Amino acid sequence: MAQYEDKVLHELDGIKEYDNPMPGWLMAIWWGSLIFSAAYLIFYALSFGEGSMEAEFRGDTQAALTAVQAHYDANPLVTPAPATLLAGARDPAVLDIGAARFSRTCASCHGAQAQGLIGPNLTDDRWIHGGSVEQIFQSVAKGWPAKGMPPWGRVVKPEELAALVSYVRSLQGSNPPNAKPAEGDLTVAEPIPGS
Ligand code: HEC
Structure with missing residues (x-):
């Protein structure tokens, strides 16, 4: 406590309010999430072209449909004699x-x-x-x-x-x-x- 004694803002009836900085780890999370969210916004939410979530979804769907069609082509429906x-x-x-x-x-x-x-x-x-x-x-x-x-x-x-x-x-x-x-x-x- 001693190192904060000089940062007392108010004192009332022996109750002191200190002006302490936020701990470094909490600030790191704060800045980290700010930077991450900005990057996320730019790379995923705002990029409508290649790499967007929607493009990824469309690509996966198309690949699945192509695979199903390839399976059908390789296994045609044969009418038995x-x-x-x-x-x-x-x-x-x-x-x-x-x-x-x-x-x-x-x-x-x-x-x-x-x-x-x-x-x-x-x-x-x-x-x-x-x-x-x-x-x-x-x-x-x-x-x-x-x-x-x-x-x-x-x-x-x-x-x-x-x-x-x-x-x-x-x-x-x-x-x-x-x-x-x-x-x-x-x-x-x-x-x-x-x-
Ligand atoms: C969701 C309801 C439904 C199911 C389940 C169903 N059918 Fe049908 N089926 C119909 C209907 C309705 C018709 C009449 C189609 C029409 O009027 O052209 C029909 C027509 C047919 C016909 C042609 C009849 C004719 O007079 O030419 C055959 C054969 C047939 N079904 C066999 C089957 C077989 C075998 C199955 C199970 C693998 C099956 N159906 C499952 C509703 C169904």
């Missing part, structure tokens, strides 16, 4: 995969028995977009987004996608209860080999 899809319609292992995925992903719109709900009945012989396994594959993979059918080709694994088509084909003529009235054009179902 119709014979494979039809053979799957009587292969229990394939149907198990298809049924499991259907109840998880499709039943909410098409009904648990594919009898139709928001989406059309998939068990009858009428199809809005065609009932060949190839056309069904296209409907499932690319969807009809404008009509409320989402595209699943990039969401569902390729083997599940094929299994879904085989499963839907296997439901032809299953006549579930509470079926939604048929929509679309009459399609003669392709025969399932060996059945």
